[in-house]
Amino acid sequence: MVIDGCPPRVPLSREDIQSELDRRRPGQSEIVTPRDEEDRCEILSGIFEGQTLGTPISVLVRNKDARPEAYNEMAEKYRPSHADYTYEAKYGIRNWQGGGRASARETIGRVAGGAVANRVIAQVVPAYEVVAYVRSIRDIDAPVEPDKVRKSLVEDNIVRAADPEAVEAMVDLVKRMRSEGNSVGGVVECVVRNCPVGIGSPVFGKLDALLASAMMSLPATKGFEVGSGFAGTMLTGREHNDPFHMEGSRVRTSSNRSGGVQGGISNGEDLVFRVAFKPTATIMSSQKTVTSENEETELKGRGRHDPCVLPRAVPIVEAMAHLVLCDQILLQRGQSGVIGDGRKGA
Amino acid sequence: MVIDGCPPRVPLSREDIQSELDRRRPGQSEIVTPRDEEDRCEILSGIFEGQTLGTPISVLVRNKDARPEAYNEMAEKYRPSHADYTYEAKYGIRNWQGGGRASARETIGRVAGGAVANRVIAQVVPAYEVVAYVRSIRDIDAPVEPDKVRKSLVEDNIVRAADPEAVEAMVDLVKRMRSEGNSVGGVVECVVRNCPVGIGSPVFGKLDALLASAMMSLPATKGFEVGSGFAGTMLTGREHNDPFHMEGSRVRTSSNRSGGVQGGISNGEDLVFRVAFKPTATIMSSQKTVTSENEETELKGRGRHDPCVLPRAVPIVEAMAHLVLCDQILLQRGQSGVIGDGRKGA
């Protein structure tokens, strides 16, 4: 993982990065893959005496528990709804030993980068905070008020759900799915607090478009929505619009169906968005597929896979939010010289 | 609108662009804004004797029916759920005469660019086709099989719905909303046919992430989903995976919950995605808001606005799909020298 353009003199330690990698790593609980990867990071450049240098930060995490032989069958057979076929069709070649670039291991780089971005933003906007949580697993919903969720509560259960009451059913569902050689998906919800007003750009760099792109670039994602999202199409304009009012000298909205973004630019309210993760493609059941020799066959997944990616997706979603916001905050500072309400009266 | 990097020797006329602009333009039917803009385009560069030159194509459309005085009230008051406040907070200045950069007029450039991109792709992939249509307006659904929709059917009604049976109810709803000074949103669905296999990139340029970003950069969008989308989270892996089979020498999937993308790369099946558009923010009803002097007030929309953006959004969604796919197809050609199935056996 390489980050370029990071501001200088931001306090940053290996532990800042490692602690986020630990939230993502396999084997952390009984409902995720049992792979024993410690995902230990080494900082190769960009940090000096506990501070960023302003020059590229390079971080290396080696795969210690690779088992290429577990993938022998995939050398020939395409896993359904995985990237084996599309990679081979695109490139005419494919590293079948572990999934290569299509392995969810690539999200290590995102989490490491997100940890750096988080520290950068924290220096500029101390109150800044991102909390993601599992909103649903299949049909088990764990509804919460985004503005009330506390990070400690989310980290307190192995599902990373925000509503403790849903946790037991979710754990049971995931365990049952695994025992059946099946898998399950769900929705991660994320709230960004104290994002400064004025972040994002019209047309080409809309904040919600950038978040959509970041989230939809994650493995297994099928949908993204911000604020009222798809449900918002059921409302009329009169019901949907967020009226403005004053809170002291601060412009606020009385509701937040905009999800904190208006015209592609943050309005100072909580950013709230949701990401749909499909059920894990690799399942321990026999499925119809074809080979690279164009012969029809069957394939049964093997190896050590997550029956549900949601708990481990939470820190990844947060990391992507940090990365998007960090870029946009620095761009705003570059273009305008200020961050926050730049109105004459402000 | 400026397009750089367009391949040379692509047949392209002013009419190719104008005909798409005409699908987007105001005043085209009784359920859209009555503004009388002909949106006539002038090609300034990049075309010579009916063909692209390979150098930048510049297209100019002048606003003939601007009425700045209709916006006088907005010089002071922020329209709820519009970009007035966020622009002013971001930039410390705002062109209040018509919405400036936040006006949906900016989508003219997208449609013009999309028309060019469409011609470029058509030269490389003759069977390529994009069809978007209004899938729902508020709670009126017009469900169709994406692989069965024909463009002529969509263009045959003023809503641009794919199911003719829903049209009357939709028209009635929009008219009622307008008469009440209210507005309404909905969902546009889009299918891309004959997209070559192998388009898109792992991690940073996933095809679905790029489509998400393109669609979420459109005015009034709140959500994006591809294939099974949010509903896919209700399925198990066994139900969700798309089995492979052979169709002659071609690898096909028996279902298309992937929406034509696997691992960020097209698999040769139809690309299918949906975009949620919120109800138009500008309504002809009094709403609470504040002024740029931080005083609470009320504002009632005036002017000539769409009570529902969906019918005019259809060509815009198609244009953005063309733009994303054109870029990715050219990138694939640059990196690999071929477009289509690059497997050894293919």
Add this chain to the structure above:
Amino acid sequence: MVIDGCPPRVPLSREDIQSELDRRRPGQSEIVTPRDEEDRCEILSGIFEGQTLGTPISVLVRNKDARPEAYNEMAEKYRPSHADYTYEAKYGIRNWQGGGRASARETIGRVAGGAVANRVIAQVVPAYEVVAYVRSIRDIDAPVEPDKVRKSLVEDNIVRAADPEAVEAMVDLVKRMRSEGNSVGGVVECVVRNCPVGIGSPVFGKLDALLASAMMSLPATKGFEVGSGFAGTMLTGREHNDPFHMEGSRVRTSSNRSGGVQGGISNGEDLVFRVAFKPTATIMSSQKTVTSENEETELKGRGRHDPCVLPRAVPIVEAMAHLVLCDQILLQRGQSGVIGDGRKGA
């Protein structure tokens, strides 16, 4: 010409841009092309009530005095050392009516953009100033101390030389060349004053590399050097190094062979660089060439061309310097939040 990313609330008028275009325009003196183009600019977007909006600034200049018929012969014949052959080989098509994209008219966009960039920098660094001047035409040198050149002196003669004593010989040379149907080149030198320390980046965005790229992208350029340049290779390290000393609390160098850049980053001294312009390719003499049908033939230039591009190149070189520096200054502000000496003691 479109500029994106411009800071908001920068005072900017049409005249700010026009006055620079007037320095570049044809027909301004007896030693440049007599083409009668007024190069009048129209601002299409991005300015409101005399200030930049922060959104894209679009400027249009129409060619009023085009004479396509003067180029009829070039439809078939490639002009030697011009871009006719390379464009046709690259694109398989070519707009032969006036040179198309390879016409020096494209520098209008650079000059207009540079005028904007200059205003942006001036707001952040009021003392900032760029002065370019003709250092030599063929073998007539007009040597000056870069730190002593005043802009008014340069603008005071039609050559834009900094040494008044060389002007007469230069004018005579250019006139003689034109009368002989020949052309001549030379060197433009440029000094940037009060560039803040710390501008530019290591490795990928070195300030001198960016300036080199900007200048070598100008038509007819064949060389770039900064500070001691090629002559610096004749010195030993002991002779070449610039010793540091203190001037009050400011770190200065006692000489400036570095040309204001060390390790790709400005050191606060004057930026000094030189650009070599070849003699104009279009000459009014018969030359050997070939046709697009691969037949050998001869071609004699016609039309209204500069026998020497140097006088008109001066504002273009300045404009490119503004554009490079503006980008880098804003990037520095974005990354570090400050512009200027960021050392702890400073």
Add this chain to the structure above:
Amino acid sequence: MVIDGCPPRVPLSREDIQSELDRRRPGQSEIVTPRDEEDRCEILSGIFEGQTLGTPISVLVRNKDARPEAYNEMAEKYRPSHADYTYEAKYGIRNWQGGGRASARETIGRVAGGAVANRVIAQVVPAYEVVAYVRSIRDIDAPVEPDKVRKSLVEDNIVRAADPEAVEAMVDLVKRMRSEGNSVGGVVECVVRNCPVGIGSPVFGKLDALLASAMMSLPATKGFEVGSGFAGTMLTGREHNDPFHMEGSRVRTSSNRSGGVQGGISNGEDLVFRVAFKPTATIMSSQKTVTSENEETELKGRGRHDPCVLPRAVPIVEAMAHLVLCDQILLQRGQSGVIGDGRKGA
């Protein structure tokens, strides 16, 4: 070093990269730094069974012979004409232990990347070849006809000069400079053979501008020129223009003062350019300087530095040429679908 966008199925081994690193590495002869770094590279990703995968190639080279203590004095004192002061002013922090990002060690990444780019081009254009060589060291010139230089001849002497007769004097000069604690610079000339016609773009991506940027981004460079360069300003247009003629069905120029580029696009002739390298800044003699506490002082270089960077610069210049050309060749393939003469008659 990370390369993204590399075509798939290009044969590539660790040795392909290592052999180029060996040409750059310290300690290879008696006239370069005696540092004992083996610069052994490890390929982390992107290669599978001897071929590129099309996904990012990551290469790691660890510094085995670092001696931070040799830099203790530089923790406080700025080395003249080095980047100590500019980095500290820019970032407010500086890694003084070995030069950090400003160390010429960063060119390892360029050479490794260039080796990959070379293989990519070779697959598309088998006859492609780049040969760089030391053209001069201080006032000792080693003139050659660029089209006659053979790589084996250059590699046959420790200076990497193309004229064997100049080698002895050059070696003597470098040794004398080192014994005097002094340093010396010079000029590297480079010729690119069989670059396809049509590479590079008008205005923004001119091939010569990209080469200029690439070369001027190298440590210690002060100048770049292509073809006739600065000397070309001494010619008239009639003398300077390169007449076209036919060579069979191929368009050729009778001279090559253009240096293989016309209008920013390659014309199929040899690309020829020169790069000026200043004398090494670190010398073993006492020089005036200041400290980070703004106190005037003196500094005498220590450590193991090159008295002349030219011999080791040769593979670096070649690598940068490969990188620029590889990008542009792939872009041309992407935009036009063909590489080479795309004229109708061709």
